[in-house]
Amino acid sequence: MTFVPPGDVRFVLARARNPNNIGAAARAMANFGRRDLFLVEPFAPAWEESRAAVGGEDVLRRARATTMAAALSDAQLVLGTGDGRRARRRPVVALPALADYLARNLPAGGKLAVLFGSEKTGLSNAELEHCRAVVRIPTSPACPSMNLGQAAAVIAYELSRDAAAETAPLPRLPWATAGQREDLIEWAVRAMERLEYSRQTSSSGKAERLRRWLNRAPLARQDAGLLRDFFKRAASRP
Numbered sequence: 471m472t473f474v475p476p477g478d479v480r481f482v483l484a485r486a487r488n489p490n491n492i493g494a495a496a497r498a499m500a501n502f503g504r505r506d507l508f509l510v511e512p513f514a515p516a517w518e519e520s521r522a523a524v525g526g527e528d529v530l531r532r533a534r535a536t537t538m539a540a541a542l543s544d545a546q547l548v549l550g551t552g553d554g555r556r557a558r559r560r561p562v563v564a565l566p567a568l569a570d571y572l573a574r575n576l577p578a579g580g581k582l583a584v585l586f587g588s589e590k591t592g593l594s595n596a597e598l599e600h601c602r603a604v605v606r607i608p609t610s611p612a613c614p615s616m617n618l619g620q621a622a623a624v625i626a627y628e629l630s631r632d633a634a635a636e637t638a639p640l641p642r643l644p645w646a647t648a649g650q651r652e653d654l655i656e657w658a659v660r661a662m663e664r665l666e667y668s669r670q671t672s673s674s675g676k677a678e679r680l681r682r683w684l685n686r687a688p689l690a691r692q693d694a695g696l697l698r699d700f701f702k703r704a705a706s707r708p
Contacts, residue, residue: 474629478581480506482541484597485588489519494619496526502626507533508541542600543649545583547576550593550601553614561603568628577645589618599678602685646694654698655680660705
């Protein structure tokens, strides 16, 4: 059986600068039946040039250049990519263990977003804040960094091969999306500031802490709505 259905995976390239890398990522996606590509803050000339890439035309034609919030808004699970050194208290999932991790954390029918960082710096700390875990491709310590297009190809293959894990997938549940979690975080921060809770911590610091907490496990949409309404009422108290 297909590991993750093609329509349930989105590749998100953050700050990509090389048109060859963008084109290679799109072609790799096409090779393994993936068509959902978003680019966040791409280098404009590279983005325009990459759209002429051979082999990934359909993927690039459908691709969108947008904000990180828009790219992740409907994803139930967001994973970053990297060598794990900057995971910042997030689980690091080695590629061979990805099947088992998704079986336990991605509900049937849920949307998965995979973030790839820029060619020069990888994912920034701010971008990693959106990720529940970081996927690490086991490369040689002597040469750990992979080309963006190559990394996209390896991840696309892994997501498309037959599932090797025996763990049963989670049942289809209405999990909260990244956009709903961000809405919850916004109101929680407003409520904390209205109640003068943790005044020594900045608004961004509160949001980062809440985001890290919410990314530890799936959150049901109904629970997210309940918490959001609670915090909204607390923030609106006279």
